Amino acid sequence: MARVSLDTLLRRSERNMGNGMNPIVKQSALEVIRRAYKEGIHVQISQGMRTYAEQNRLYAQGRTAPGSIVTNARGGQSNHNFGLAVDFFLTTWDGTKATWTVNDNWRRAAAIAKSLGFEWGGDWRSFKDYPHLEMTGGLSTAQLRAGSRPSLTDRTGTATPSPSSNGGNGSSPAPGGTELVKTAQRWANQYKEEASFRELDVDGLNGPLTMDALLRICQLFGKTAIDGIWGPRTKASVPEQSITDHQPGWTRLIQATLVCLGYNLNIDGIYGTNTRGAISAYQRSQGIGVDGIAGPETFEEFFKTA
Template structure:
């Protein structure tokens, strides 16, 4: 059985991190490289989370099935600001996730701390062993108020070819996630600009407040995009993707000519961390982004944006 390739672990992790701060992204990739050189396979399971994603995770074990995995509500997790990641180990061939907090797990945490992360396993009140974060001394309250950490890399990146183990591999299908800077993601800014265009905030009583174009996707951005969807679909505009909205879904696929629907799809994908040009053309890049998003949400992977894909985009 051959070992999973380093590039495969990096590609999977970049996809799962989404729109994290650039320093978080590069530091995480360095951690994966250094661990791989010590015969440890580490992969990232989560990075940037929208407010809607955080609410869904917070409700797990409370109002929805599953175990409680977080005490942080939306806006109170560093994941919501792109400055935190969660990791796990994999089997030798990369086919199985390993969640046992063993010596290798702790070694990955130690490597992360060398690179500037703080580790949730060191917390006293609620130990979060998969969690690493780099906040630059800012609290979530400060980041909710609009401040962003000034993070800097404290290392020289290791080249993939310099890792003393098997390397290589194919890149995952799908557009790469966008990268957050202290000024936010330019691709999320493009999505917010689209939402503010063509009088959408007031057209057909869509009734959402004109968005602040800050490059950070939160509940207001998500709500605005849902309302534009409902305006396009000619259903009640209430900001909730319910049964009527689902039945009215316009199914989009490669070559679709409905440019404004496609622009909405591209904006909604960008709000989830992708980096598409919002040009109304459903080409290869948009199809690959849909495939990548569907795969990340464990729904049918076909590159076609139908009712279930729209529903996941608006969660």
């Protein structure tokens, strides 16, 4: 029985959280998964953002609709409605089944979450909500409904600060690039229908869904099957791009991908010295041939684990 991959857990969880999550809450939830995985614990997020209507339907469960009562919060009374909460569960070793037993592994996952700033529903005195994690910054739902938003602290150590000034040569990764990643996500979203992916949350955080979208755009441009899986056919569809021979669409894809990997570039479709320098730096970091040309081997490094 093969162990479920970390990327699979992250991708499922990011998809389940949906759009509209607070960026720090989202990034912290993904970090819980990463840290738990290192300890042999498989955490998956089951839900994140909920609309008021979704919350009301959940509230009706066990009251006016079939099922058991799972929440005491109506629409607007849950921190899920403001992108500040997630629910989680554990999976089996192969990731094929959810497990809901609140055992030592479950409590360890909750402890990891609390170390990152989450409050755990399992600590509540009245209504124990063991799958629930939230960050409110001390705000009540009444304050949130009135428009207040919390100031949260990122404790993951993986935050992406604004790009550093490196003379614009793109030769080394900028430490972060949140605003640049947002630009890349906006660029990718224009292809969401053609490339068959759900609109990305423009949050400036590079996660599995962003890389999946970029891979699907690569497959769209290469006119091959759009399945989000890097394979021989996708690799064969990628043309070399260089200063002397490049196409704007492919160049923008390269630039967007490098931006999401931490490089400081404009997404302008111009394969100039900045882009060539970033490609060379990336190739060097991956231990492949350094020529400043983005070809199949470089794209494979981009997307082989997307």
